[in-house]
Amino acid sequence: MAKKKDERFLKVHEEGNGFGWMRTVWVDKQTGVNYLFVNSGYAGGMTVLLGTDGKPVVTPVPNTYADD
Template sequence: MERFKKVYTQGALDVLEVWVDTETGVNYLYHRTGNAGGLTVLLDKDGKPVVTPAEV
């Protein structure tokens, strides 16, 4: 099983992706433009990490 799973993608040159850690359920936002990119924890309105429940 892969540790991270891509669950959303948008764009071609200016790319946004959401990745989920399959062990913790924490969601990450990845942004790439050209040859630069960055990854950060996706936060909810209260500043807490977005967590996807584990698949049963």
């Protein structure tokens, strides 16, 4: 039996050069915390996206996400 796809995270921004590297910003729909994912070739990593004040960037979570 197939499991339901986990849709907790929402991709809000993506950029790259098409030659092996990509930067993507994801938002956790439950907490609103933003994450930065960077990959290059076969390597990659994800971290909390920080603002200029050094605190995590938090996006307000709409009520519509709670129904997902």
